[in-house]
Amino acid sequence: MVGTGVAEAAFFDEMGRGTPRAVYARLAQWLAETPAELLESRMAQAELLFRRIGITFAVYGDKDAAERLIPFDIIPRLFSRSEWTKLEKGLFQRVKALNMFLTDVYGSQEILKAGVVPADLVLRNPGYRPEMAGCRAPHDVWVHIAGIDVIRVDDSDFYVLEDNARTPSGVSYMLENREAMIRLFPDLMAEHRVAPVDDYPDRLLSSLRSVAPPSTKGEPTVVVLTPGQYNSAYYEHSFLADKLGVELVEGGDLFVRDNVVYMRTTTGPQRVDVIYRRIDDEFLDPLVFKPDSVLGVAGLLSAYQAGNVTLANAVGTGVSDDKAIYTYMPEIIRFYMSEEPILKNVPTWRCREPDALAHVLDRLPELVVKEVNGSGGYGMLVGPHASKNAISEFRAKLKANPTNFIAQPTLSLSTCPTAVASGVAPRHVDLRPFVLSGANGMSLTPGGLTRVAMKEGSLVVNSSQGGGTKDTWVIDDA
Secondary structure, rough: OOOOOOOHOOOOOOOOOOOOHHHHHHHHHHHHHHHHHHHHHHHHHHHEEEEEEEEEEEEOOOOOOOOOOOOOEEEEEEEEHHHHHHHHHHHHHHHHHHHHHHHHHHHOOHHHHHOOOHHHHHHOOOOOOHHOOOOOOOHOOOOOOOEEEEOOOOOOOOEEEEOOOOOOOOOHHHHHHHHHHHHHOOHHHOOOEOOOOOOHHHHHHHHHHOOOOOOOOOOOEEEEOOOOOOOOOHHHHHHHHHOOOOOOOHHHHHHEEEEEEEEEOOOOOOOOOOEEOOHHHHHHHOOOOOOOOOOOOOOOOHHHOOOOOOOOOOHHHHHOOOOOHHHHHHHHHHHHOOOOOOOOOOOOEEEOOOOHHHHHHOOHHHHHEOOOOOOOOOOEEEEEHHHHHHHHHHHHHHHHHHHHHHEEOOOOOOOOEEEEEEEEEEEEEEOEEEEEEEEEEEEEEEOOOOEEOOOOOOOOOOOHHHOEEEEEEOOOOO
């Protein structure tokens, strides 16, 4: 989506226009004093660094399917500690509610009986796994790793754009971005009291070990389960396994015997207690889901249901990050926690509701319309920048299957200063913080992944659509 048709001044600028916001004061001065040649040199060094490290991704269906780099912007995004503390509180509330929702919908289904969330929206949802009905996740933690996409519209309010509760990706870029900034700008970092992010692997490993089955003897054995080297996020899978100090395995490396999962090793079978899986539900167990899947492990779900292995994230979490369920998150928080949501939802119309559908059809050229199960910037219509034919096609889709869509106003993503070919210019950003949940509580690394729309005027930050990333600094308040 190129060209918003809206002046950048209409959006909240993270650094501040005219007089910089306090948290950005040093950075603004540094930018004013730094020669353009130095920024260009650092941009070139950053690209070379990422190529040497090999941080790549692939886009399925791309005619040029070769792996490529995600663009990295060398100007960091800054948060004050007080801003981050407020955001953290809201994220913890939201993820706790997601876990309570999943415990309920696979259990007594009180929220459905109360009519707070329509039963058909859950029970007929592609992400709902009836095989999990009656199952309790260990310690009632279903979403061990949550990537909550957040946008900002002013200096006080954050809005949740999306809940990623299945296999959220991007944390490797958060960690590698920081490593790059330490190498490229050690002096700039020294001028700021930046909270570290390099303890994320330790936090993750501790969280995963905390949810090991009660039958675990000694230190739990944790593995990362990957679909293999042809997966678009394989780099991240291998990166995390290395950082965690655990084995990276594929389905063929594991087997189930007597409802216990084992890993094949050169010294014989070794019991596996926790699987950080990066494989979608339908490929996990060919005896239960897709019978032709060669990515998963036969009998894995039975071992899980017997309480002999923990899967992170649990099977069936997809129902909670569905875009239609997202629209009910304020009600879900109120139902389970008797609290008002700290973080707001983006205003959303549920096209399954006749009045909302009529409103959306009437204003289709002005709105963003998304498939409830879409991701990565696909399956959506951006009305202000769509052709008449595209709008006409989407109008027909909406009328034929309104339940499959939600609609939102064109989002007012904030902007951050970004290094571009012409110098420094504002570009739109969002943020994906990574919330960890375990038997030892909840944890949030102070940083997260800032995604940036590299094209002028674009509001699409997804890497599959040409977006890039920034390092995210949480700065101690002065």
